[in-house]
Amino acid sequence: MxxxxxxxxxxxxxxxxxxxxxxxEGTDERILExxxxxxxxxxxxxxxxxxxKEVKDAAEEYGYNVRGAEIIAPNNFDRMDEMVELLxxxxxxxxxxxxxxxxxxxxxNYFGTMLVKMGIADSLLGGATYSTADTVRPAxxxxxxxxxxxxxxxxxxxxxxxxxxxxxxxxxxxxxxxIRPNEDELAEIAVGAAECGKIFGIDPKVxxxxxxxxxxxxxxxxxxxxxxxxxxKAMRPDLAIEGELQFDAAVSPRVARTKCPDSxxxxxxxxxxxxxxxxGNIGYKIAQRLGNxxxxxxxxxxLNAPINxxxxxxxxxxxxxxxxxxxxxxxx
Ligand SMILES: CC(C)(COP(=O)(O)OP(=O)(O)OC[C@H]1O[C@@H](n2cnc3c(N)ncnc32)[C@H](O)[C@@H]1OP(=O)(O)O)[C@@H](O)C(=O)NCCC(=O)NCCS
Numbered sequence: 001m002x003x004x005x006x007x008x009x010x011x012x013x014x015x016x017x018x019x020x021x022x023x024x025e026g027t028d029e030r031i032l033e034x035x036x037x038x039x040x041x042x043x044x045x046x047x048x049x050x051x052x053k054e055v056k057d058a059a060e061e062y063g064y065n066v067r068g069a070e071i072i073a074p075n076n077f078d079r080m081d082e083m084v085e086l087l088x089x090x091x092x093x094x095x096x097x098x099x100x101x102x103x104x105x106x107x108x109n110y111f112g113t114m115l116v117k118m119g120i121a122d123s124l125l126g127g128a129t130y131s132t133a134d135t136v137r138p139a140x141x142x143x144x145x146x147x148x149x150x151x152x153x154x155x156x157x158x159x160x161x162x163x164x165x166x167x168x169x170x171x172x173x174x175x176x177x178x179i180r181p182n183e184d185e186l187a188e189i190a191v192g193a194a195e196c197g198k199i200f201g202i203d204p205k206v207x208x209x210x211x212x213x214x215x216x217x218x219x220x221x222x223x224x225x226x227x228x229x230x231x232x233k234a235m236r237p238d239l240a241i242e243g244e245l246q247f248d249a250a251v252s253p254r255v256a257r258t259k260c261p262d263s264x265x266x267x268x269x270x271x272x273x274x275x276x277x278x279x280g281n282i283g284y285k286i287a288q289r290l291g292n293x294x295x296x297x298x299x300x301x302x303l304n305a306p307i308n309x310x311x312x313x314x315x316x317x318x319x320x321x322x323x324x325x326x327x328x329x330x331x332x
Contacts, residue, residue, distance in 0.1 A: 006169075006200040007321070010328035014043040019327040023319075024112040024126035024135070026050030026071060027058040031128055034319035036064035044327050047072060047121050049108045072115070074106045083114050090117070090142055104138075113138035116305050122330045125323050127310035132176060132298075139300070139307040149302035153178055153189035156284045156297035157200050157325075171197035171204070171271040172287070175280030176298035176309070186228035190273045191236050192301030197271050199328075206232065207250035207269035208243025209279070213259045216246075221275055228273070240265050243273070296321060299329075306330055 021038075023031045026048030035046040036059070046069040048055050059066045074080065080102075087101040087110075104110040109130050115121045127135040136152075145152055155173035162168065173193035178185055186208065194204035208229040212222040222244055229243025242265035248255040249266050256267030274280035287293040296318075298309055306329035308322055 007324060010199075010324050011041070011043055013328050014324070017332065018043055018045065019122040019330050020045045020047055020070075020120070021323055021327045022047045022049060022112040022115050022121040022124040022126075023128075023323075024049050024108040024124065024130065025128045026055045026108075028128045029058070029062045030314060030316040030319050032059050032062055032064045032066060033316035034323055035066050035069050037316075037320050038323060039066065039068045044323060045070065046323075047112075047115065049073070049112050049115075051075070072111075074108075074111045077111070079118070080105065083111075083118065086118065087114060087142070109134055110138045110142075113142050113307065116307065117142050123306040123308075123326045125308050125310060125319070125326050127308075127312065128314060128319065129312060131312070132309050135307075135309040136177060136300070139303055143304045143307060145302050146304050149188065149192075151178060151181070151185050151188060152303050153181070153185070153192050153301040154298035155189070155193035155196050155301060156295050157197065157299065158284065158287050158293040158295055159200075160291065160293045168293075169197070169200050169202050169270070170287070170293070171200075171202060172280065172284045173271075173273055173301070174277065175274065175284045176277070177300070179277045181276065183224055183228040183231055186225070186273055186275075187231035187235055189301065190228070190232040190241065190271070191239070193273065194236075194239055194271050196299055196301060202270050204239060204271045205265045205269045206239060206241040206243075206271040206273065207245045207247075207265055208232070208241070208273045209247055209250065209283075210244035210275065211246060212244050213246045213249040213266075214244065214263075216259065225273075225275055232273075242266055242269070245269070247272075296325060299325060 038044045051073045052071040084101045153174045154176040158170040160168040171193045208225040210225040225244035249259045250269035253267035260266045308326045
Protein backbone atom coordinates (compact mmCIF):
# COMPACT_ATOMS: atom_id res chain seq x y z
CA MET A 1 0.00 0.00 0.00
CA UNK A 2 3.05 2.25 -0.13
CA UNK A 3 1.81 4.54 -2.86
CA UNK A 4 -1.69 4.82 -1.47
CA UNK A 5 -0.13 5.83 1.82
CA UNK A 6 2.05 8.33 -0.09
CA UNK A 7 -0.99 9.87 -1.76
CA UNK A 8 -2.91 10.01 1.50
CA UNK A 9 -0.01 11.81 3.14
CA UNK A 10 0.17 14.28 0.25
CA UNK A 11 -3.56 15.03 0.42
CA UNK A 12 -3.33 15.50 4.21
CA UNK A 13 -0.43 17.91 3.66
CA UNK A 14 -2.47 19.88 1.10
CA UNK A 15 -5.52 19.95 3.38
CA UNK A 16 -3.39 21.46 6.13
CA UNK A 17 -1.85 24.00 3.76
CA UNK A 18 -3.88 24.43 0.54
CA UNK A 19 -1.99 25.31 -2.63
CA UNK A 20 -2.71 26.75 -6.07
CA UNK A 21 -1.74 24.91 -9.22
CA UNK A 22 -1.74 26.30 -12.76
CA UNK A 23 -2.92 24.14 -15.62
CA UNK A 24 -1.60 25.61 -18.84
CA GLU A 25 -4.25 23.92 -21.00
CA GLY A 26 -7.47 25.11 -19.34
CA THR A 27 -9.93 24.00 -22.03
CA ASP A 28 -8.64 20.42 -22.32
CA GLU A 29 -11.30 17.89 -21.31
CA ARG A 30 -8.89 15.82 -19.16
CA ILE A 31 -7.74 18.94 -17.31
CA LEU A 32 -11.32 20.02 -16.70
CA GLU A 33 -12.26 16.59 -15.31
CA UNK A 34 -9.23 16.55 -13.00
CA UNK A 35 -9.89 20.16 -11.93
CA UNK A 36 -13.50 19.35 -11.03
CA UNK A 37 -12.34 16.39 -8.91
CA UNK A 38 -9.71 18.53 -7.17
CA UNK A 39 -12.28 21.22 -6.43
CA UNK A 40 -14.66 18.62 -5.02
CA UNK A 41 -11.84 17.37 -2.76
CA UNK A 42 -11.33 20.93 -1.52
CA UNK A 43 -7.55 20.77 -1.00
CA UNK A 44 -6.13 22.34 -4.16
CA UNK A 45 -7.20 25.41 -6.14
CA UNK A 46 -6.81 24.99 -9.88
CA UNK A 47 -5.87 28.02 -11.96
CA UNK A 48 -6.98 27.30 -15.50
CA UNK A 49 -5.18 29.19 -18.27
CA UNK A 50 -7.61 30.09 -21.01
CA UNK A 51 -10.29 32.50 -22.08
CA UNK A 52 -12.91 32.41 -19.27
CA LYS A 53 -15.82 31.99 -21.66
CA GLU A 54 -14.08 29.23 -23.62
CA VAL A 55 -13.10 27.40 -20.43
CA LYS A 56 -16.61 27.65 -18.97
CA ASP A 57 -18.22 26.60 -22.26
CA ALA A 58 -15.85 23.61 -22.53
CA ALA A 59 -16.56 22.59 -18.93
CA GLU A 60 -20.29 22.76 -19.60
CA GLU A 61 -19.99 20.83 -22.84
CA TYR A 62 -18.01 18.02 -21.17
CA GLY A 63 -20.17 18.10 -18.04
CA TYR A 64 -17.64 19.13 -15.38
CA ASN A 65 -18.21 21.61 -12.59
CA VAL A 66 -15.20 23.91 -12.27
CA ARG A 67 -16.86 26.58 -10.14
CA GLY A 68 -14.24 27.80 -7.68
CA ALA A 69 -11.33 27.50 -10.14
CA GLU A 70 -9.57 30.69 -11.13
CA ILE A 71 -9.60 31.19 -14.89
CA ILE A 72 -7.00 33.56 -16.33
CA ALA A 73 -6.24 34.42 -19.93
CA PRO A 74 -3.09 36.22 -21.04
CA ASN A 75 -5.18 38.73 -23.03
CA ASN A 76 -7.20 39.94 -20.06
CA PHE A 77 -4.63 39.51 -17.28
CA ASP A 78 -4.51 42.83 -15.46
CA ARG A 79 -0.82 42.51 -14.48
CA MET A 80 0.48 41.74 -17.99
CA ASP A 81 2.74 44.83 -18.17
CA GLU A 82 4.36 43.81 -14.87
CA MET A 83 4.75 40.23 -16.16
CA VAL A 84 6.43 41.39 -19.37
CA GLU A 85 8.78 43.68 -17.45
CA LEU A 86 9.72 40.86 -15.07
CA LEU A 87 10.39 38.43 -17.93
CA UNK A 88 12.68 41.01 -19.62
CA UNK A 89 14.53 41.45 -16.32
CA UNK A 90 14.89 37.67 -15.82
CA UNK A 91 16.14 37.21 -19.39
CA UNK A 92 18.26 40.35 -19.61
CA UNK A 93 21.41 38.26 -20.09
CA UNK A 94 19.74 37.08 -23.32
CA UNK A 95 18.86 40.70 -24.17
CA UNK A 96 15.14 39.93 -24.21
CA UNK A 97 13.08 42.88 -25.48
CA UNK A 98 9.50 43.73 -24.41
CA UNK A 99 8.03 42.75 -27.75
CA UNK A 100 9.45 39.20 -27.55
CA UNK A 101 8.58 38.91 -23.84
CA UNK A 102 4.96 39.96 -24.54
CA UNK A 103 4.72 37.37 -27.30
CA UNK A 104 6.02 34.62 -24.99
CA UNK A 105 3.72 35.70 -22.15
CA UNK A 106 0.73 35.35 -24.47
CA UNK A 107 1.47 31.59 -24.73
CA UNK A 108 -0.04 29.33 -22.05
CA ASN A 109 3.26 27.60 -21.21
CA TYR A 110 5.22 30.83 -20.54
CA PHE A 111 2.20 32.62 -19.04
CA GLY A 112 1.61 29.77 -16.57
CA THR A 113 5.29 29.62 -15.63
CA MET A 114 5.32 33.38 -15.02
CA LEU A 115 2.26 33.03 -12.75
CA VAL A 116 4.40 30.72 -10.61
CA LYS A 117 7.36 33.10 -10.74
CA MET A 118 5.11 36.00 -9.67
CA GLY A 119 3.76 33.96 -6.74
CA ILE A 120 0.21 33.90 -8.11
CA ALA A 121 0.45 30.11 -8.23
CA ASP A 122 2.60 27.70 -6.22
CA SER A 123 3.05 25.02 -8.86
CA LEU A 124 2.28 24.12 -12.48
CA LEU A 125 1.18 21.11 -14.47
CA GLY A 126 1.28 21.23 -18.26
CA GLY A 127 1.92 19.06 -21.24
CA ALA A 128 -1.55 17.66 -22.02
CA THR A 129 -1.02 19.20 -25.46
CA TYR A 130 2.41 20.92 -25.19
CA SER A 131 5.48 18.72 -25.81
CA THR A 132 7.85 17.94 -22.93
CA ALA A 133 10.39 20.42 -24.32
CA ASP A 134 7.79 23.21 -24.56
CA THR A 135 6.57 22.58 -21.02
CA VAL A 136 10.00 22.23 -19.45
CA ARG A 137 11.94 24.96 -21.30
CA PRO A 138 10.10 27.93 -19.71
CA ALA A 139 10.68 26.36 -16.28
CA UNK A 140 14.41 25.94 -16.94
CA UNK A 141 14.69 29.51 -18.20
CA UNK A 142 12.49 31.26 -15.63
CA UNK A 143 12.17 29.15 -12.46
CA UNK A 144 15.76 27.81 -12.60
CA UNK A 145 17.50 25.24 -10.42
CA UNK A 146 17.37 25.26 -6.63
CA UNK A 147 20.47 26.41 -4.75
CA UNK A 148 22.90 23.50 -4.44
CA UNK A 149 21.65 21.84 -7.64
CA UNK A 150 23.50 22.07 -10.93
CA UNK A 151 20.76 20.61 -13.13
CA UNK A 152 17.09 19.83 -13.29
CA UNK A 153 16.62 16.08 -13.60
CA UNK A 154 13.57 13.87 -13.45
CA UNK A 155 12.26 10.57 -12.24
CA UNK A 156 9.24 8.36 -12.69
CA UNK A 157 7.57 6.64 -9.78
CA UNK A 158 6.50 3.23 -11.05
CA UNK A 159 3.74 1.38 -9.22
CA UNK A 160 2.61 -2.19 -9.86
CA UNK A 161 -0.72 -2.65 -8.12
CA UNK A 162 -1.14 -5.91 -6.29
CA UNK A 163 -4.34 -7.71 -5.37
CA UNK A 164 -3.08 -8.01 -1.78
CA UNK A 165 -2.60 -4.24 -1.63
CA UNK A 166 1.15 -4.68 -1.26
CA UNK A 167 2.02 -2.54 -4.31
CA UNK A 168 5.50 -2.68 -5.78
CA UNK A 169 6.95 0.85 -5.98
CA UNK A 170 10.11 1.83 -7.85
CA UNK A 171 11.84 5.08 -8.86
CA UNK A 172 13.56 5.50 -12.23
CA UNK A 173 15.66 8.40 -13.47
CA UNK A 174 16.39 10.25 -15.67
CA UNK A 175 13.98 9.03 -18.34
CA UNK A 176 12.80 12.40 -19.62
CA UNK A 177 15.05 15.45 -19.39
CA UNK A 178 18.83 15.09 -19.55
CA ILE A 179 19.81 13.49 -22.82
CA ARG A 180 23.38 12.46 -21.96
CA PRO A 181 24.09 13.24 -18.29
CA ASN A 182 27.71 13.25 -17.12
CA GLU A 183 28.97 11.54 -13.95
CA ASP A 184 28.21 14.47 -11.63
CA GLU A 185 24.77 14.91 -13.16
CA LEU A 186 24.02 11.19 -12.79
CA ALA A 187 24.99 11.38 -9.11
CA GLU A 188 22.65 14.33 -8.62
CA ILE A 189 19.83 12.54 -10.46
CA ALA A 190 20.33 9.46 -8.24
CA VAL A 191 20.07 11.44 -5.02
CA GLY A 192 17.02 13.33 -6.32
CA ALA A 193 15.29 10.11 -7.37
CA ALA A 194 16.06 8.49 -4.01
CA GLU A 195 14.62 11.47 -2.11
CA CYS A 196 11.57 11.57 -4.36
CA GLY A 197 11.01 7.84 -3.88
CA LYS A 198 10.96 8.30 -0.10
CA ILE A 199 7.82 10.46 -0.47
CA PHE A 200 6.13 7.38 -1.96
CA GLY A 201 7.25 5.08 0.82
CA ILE A 202 10.36 3.66 -0.91
CA ASP A 203 13.34 2.85 1.30
CA PRO A 204 15.83 3.63 -1.49
CA LYS A 205 18.34 1.09 -2.72
CA VAL A 206 19.96 2.79 -5.67
CA UNK A 207 21.43 0.91 -8.66
CA UNK A 208 23.50 2.64 -11.36
CA UNK A 209 22.61 0.51 -14.37
CA UNK A 210 25.00 -0.69 -17.06
CA UNK A 211 25.80 -3.69 -19.25
CA UNK A 212 28.46 -4.61 -16.69
CA UNK A 213 28.37 -5.69 -13.03
CA UNK A 214 31.19 -4.35 -10.87
CA UNK A 215 33.85 -4.61 -13.55
CA UNK A 216 32.60 -7.66 -15.47
CA UNK A 217 32.49 -5.62 -18.70
CA UNK A 218 34.75 -2.88 -20.00
CA UNK A 219 34.14 0.42 -21.70
CA UNK A 220 33.72 4.17 -21.25
CA UNK A 221 30.04 3.83 -20.38
CA UNK A 222 30.88 1.28 -17.68
CA UNK A 223 33.47 3.64 -16.18
CA UNK A 224 30.95 6.47 -16.30
CA UNK A 225 28.34 4.55 -14.27
CA UNK A 226 30.93 3.24 -11.78
CA UNK A 227 32.37 6.72 -11.22
CA UNK A 228 28.90 8.23 -10.97
CA UNK A 229 27.96 5.67 -8.30
CA UNK A 230 31.13 6.53 -6.36
CA UNK A 231 30.29 10.24 -6.58
CA UNK A 232 26.74 9.62 -5.37
CA LYS A 233 28.07 7.56 -2.42
CA ALA A 234 30.44 10.41 -1.53
CA MET A 235 27.60 12.93 -1.73
CA ARG A 236 25.24 10.84 0.38
CA PRO A 237 27.02 8.16 2.44
CA ASP A 238 23.74 7.57 4.27
CA LEU A 239 22.06 6.14 1.13
CA ALA A 240 22.40 2.53 -0.09
CA ILE A 241 24.01 2.93 -3.52
CA GLU A 242 25.70 0.43 -5.84
CA GLY A 243 27.16 0.59 -9.32
CA GLU A 244 27.73 -0.31 -11.91
CA LEU A 245 25.14 -3.12 -12.02
CA GLN A 246 23.35 -5.01 -14.76
CA PHE A 247 19.61 -4.94 -14.37
CA ASP A 248 19.36 -8.64 -13.49
CA ALA A 249 22.00 -8.29 -10.79
CA ALA A 250 20.17 -5.24 -9.48
CA VAL A 251 16.79 -6.95 -9.05
CA SER A 252 17.33 -10.73 -8.83
CA PRO A 253 18.67 -12.03 -5.50
CA ARG A 254 19.73 -15.23 -7.28
CA VAL A 255 21.78 -13.39 -9.93
CA ALA A 256 23.15 -11.02 -7.31
CA ARG A 257 24.40 -13.96 -5.21
CA THR A 258 26.45 -15.12 -8.20
CA LYS A 259 27.67 -11.80 -9.55
CA CYS A 260 28.09 -9.59 -6.48
CA PRO A 261 27.29 -11.45 -3.26
CA ASP A 262 28.63 -8.73 -0.99
CA SER A 263 26.52 -5.89 -2.30
CA UNK A 264 23.80 -4.61 0.06
CA UNK A 265 21.87 -3.21 -2.92
CA UNK A 266 22.19 -5.89 -5.63
CA UNK A 267 19.18 -8.17 -5.81
CA UNK A 268 16.97 -5.68 -3.99
CA UNK A 269 17.35 -2.40 -5.90
CA UNK A 270 14.25 -0.23 -6.14
CA UNK A 271 15.72 3.04 -7.45
CA UNK A 272 17.32 2.87 -10.88
CA UNK A 273 19.67 5.34 -12.54
CA UNK A 274 19.95 4.92 -16.29
CA UNK A 275 23.07 5.93 -18.25
CA UNK A 276 21.17 8.21 -20.64
CA UNK A 277 17.71 9.21 -21.78
CA UNK A 278 17.59 6.50 -24.46
CA UNK A 279 18.00 3.74 -21.90
CA GLY A 280 15.79 5.51 -19.35
CA ASN A 281 12.89 6.32 -21.62
CA ILE A 282 12.87 2.85 -23.16
CA GLY A 283 13.34 1.22 -19.75
CA TYR A 284 10.42 2.87 -17.98
CA LYS A 285 8.12 2.24 -20.93
CA ILE A 286 9.03 -1.48 -20.94
CA ALA A 287 8.11 -1.63 -17.25
CA GLN A 288 4.88 0.25 -18.01
CA ARG A 289 3.76 -1.63 -21.12
CA LEU A 290 5.07 -5.15 -20.46
CA GLY A 291 5.46 -5.14 -16.69
CA ASN A 292 2.06 -3.65 -15.79
CA UNK A 293 3.52 -0.78 -13.81
CA UNK A 294 1.63 2.53 -13.66
CA UNK A 295 4.01 5.41 -14.38
CA UNK A 296 3.76 8.67 -12.41
CA UNK A 297 5.89 11.40 -13.89
CA UNK A 298 8.18 12.67 -15.12
CA UNK A 299 8.55 14.39 -11.76
CA UNK A 300 11.09 17.20 -12.19
CA UNK A 301 13.90 17.26 -9.62
CA UNK A 302 15.86 20.29 -8.51
CA LEU A 303 13.63 23.15 -9.77
CA ASN A 304 12.97 26.19 -7.58
CA ALA A 305 9.22 25.47 -7.71
CA PRO A 306 7.37 22.29 -8.64
CA ILE A 307 6.50 22.20 -12.32
CA ASN A 308 5.64 18.93 -13.98
CA UNK A 309 4.98 17.62 -17.41
CA UNK A 310 2.15 15.33 -18.51
CA UNK A 311 2.32 12.84 -21.32
CA UNK A 312 0.17 13.98 -24.24
CA UNK A 313 -1.48 10.56 -24.09
CA UNK A 314 -2.45 11.06 -20.42
CA UNK A 315 -5.94 10.50 -19.04
CA UNK A 316 -7.84 12.52 -16.43
CA UNK A 317 -6.86 10.14 -13.61
CA UNK A 318 -3.17 10.74 -14.39
CA UNK A 319 -3.74 14.51 -14.46
CA UNK A 320 -5.45 14.28 -11.06
CA UNK A 321 -2.62 12.19 -9.54
CA UNK A 322 0.13 14.35 -11.03
CA UNK A 323 -1.58 17.52 -9.77
CA UNK A 324 -1.55 16.16 -6.22
CA UNK A 325 2.09 15.06 -6.51
CA UNK A 326 3.12 18.41 -7.99
CA UNK A 327 1.36 20.58 -5.41
CA UNK A 328 2.57 18.41 -2.52
CA UNK A 329 6.16 19.10 -3.60
CA UNK A 330 5.81 22.82 -2.82
CA UNK A 331 8.38 23.73 -0.17
CA UNK A 332 6.83 25.14 2.98
C1 LIG B 1 14.88 19.80 -21.48
C2 LIG B 1 15.21 20.31 -22.85
C3 LIG B 1 13.92 20.61 -23.54
C4 LIG B 1 16.02 21.57 -22.81
O1 LIG B 1 16.33 21.81 -24.14
P1 LIG B 1 16.56 23.25 -24.79
O2 LIG B 1 15.45 24.16 -24.47
O3 LIG B 1 16.91 23.03 -26.19
O4 LIG B 1 17.82 23.61 -23.97
P2 LIG B 1 18.82 24.76 -24.14
O5 LIG B 1 20.15 24.13 -24.17
O6 LIG B 1 18.43 25.70 -25.24
O7 LIG B 1 18.62 25.49 -22.76
C5 LIG B 1 17.54 26.33 -22.43
C6 LIG B 1 17.78 26.79 -21.03
O8 LIG B 1 17.55 25.73 -20.14
C7 LIG B 1 18.72 25.44 -19.36
N1 LIG B 1 18.80 23.98 -19.24
C8 LIG B 1 18.80 23.06 -20.23
N2 LIG B 1 18.80 21.83 -19.70
C9 LIG B 1 18.84 21.98 -18.36
C10 LIG B 1 18.85 21.08 -17.26
N3 LIG B 1 18.83 19.76 -17.41
N4 LIG B 1 18.85 21.58 -16.01
C11 LIG B 1 18.85 22.93 -15.79
N5 LIG B 1 18.83 23.84 -16.80
C12 LIG B 1 18.83 23.35 -18.06
C13 LIG B 1 19.87 26.01 -20.15
O9 LIG B 1 20.92 26.35 -19.29
C14 LIG B 1 19.22 27.23 -20.76
O10 LIG B 1 19.15 28.26 -19.81
P3 LIG B 1 19.32 29.79 -20.29
O11 LIG B 1 18.39 29.99 -21.45
O12 LIG B 1 18.95 30.59 -19.07
O13 LIG B 1 20.75 29.93 -20.70
C15 LIG B 1 16.06 19.23 -23.60
O14 LIG B 1 17.06 18.78 -22.75
C16 LIG B 1 15.26 18.08 -24.12
O15 LIG B 1 14.66 18.19 -25.20
N6 LIG B 1 15.25 16.96 -23.37
C17 LIG B 1 14.53 15.80 -23.82
C18 LIG B 1 13.05 15.97 -23.65
C19 LIG B 1 12.30 14.84 -24.25
O16 LIG B 1 12.07 14.80 -25.43
N7 LIG B 1 11.96 13.86 -23.39
C20 LIG B 1 11.35 12.67 -23.84
C21 LIG B 1 9.87 12.61 -23.59
S1 LIG B 1 9.41 12.46 -21.90
